[in-house]
Amino acid sequence: MSGRRWTWPRATLVVLLAVVLQVAVVADLRVGGAVADLVLAVVVAAGLTGGPDRGATYGFATGVAYDLVLDTPFGLTALSYALVGYAVGWVGEALGRTSGWWPVGVAAAAGAGQVALYTCLGNLVGVAYPFGLVPGVALVMAVGQALAVVPMLRVLWWVHGHDEPDRLEVLLR
Secondary structure, three states: OOOOOHHHHHHHHHHHHHHHHHHHOHHOOOEEEEEHHHHHHHHHHHHHHHHHHHHHHHHHHHHHHHHOOOOOOOHHHHHHHHHHHHHHHHHHHHOOOOOHHHHHHHHHHHHHHHHHHHHHHHHHHHOOOOHHHHHHHHHHHHHHHHHHHHHHHHHHHHOOOOOOOOOOHHHHH
């Protein structure tokens, strides 16, 4: 129980650090006019390690924190992250594992899906995001999420603990 009392402070630290790093460092690293999203990597890792509820919760919380520094309609990022976090958590529960190579594929799909979802939602609220840019941005996001998910899984296991047994533990049983 003593490790559990540090969950909220650790989670807050991870979310704030991800937003600060995204704005201060990652935002300047453009590939083909697109930027990878470290904040979304936190959401994807939360969904994979904790299921749809944790994914949606982290999605909304990180989205609101990120929306505070973005020049976009407030709540748009929070909504898209919450939906992606829920979907990733649902897929993670269906697959039942957070190890192996499949989290990389799920993260890549989540990155590409978030771009399409964000563009659609933005156009619904009256922001004319061009659909022609979606494939290029989605590719950059997919690669960025694939690269960031494994280290971010480790960070979220530090925050919430690791429920899945290690491969060595399974072999020794």
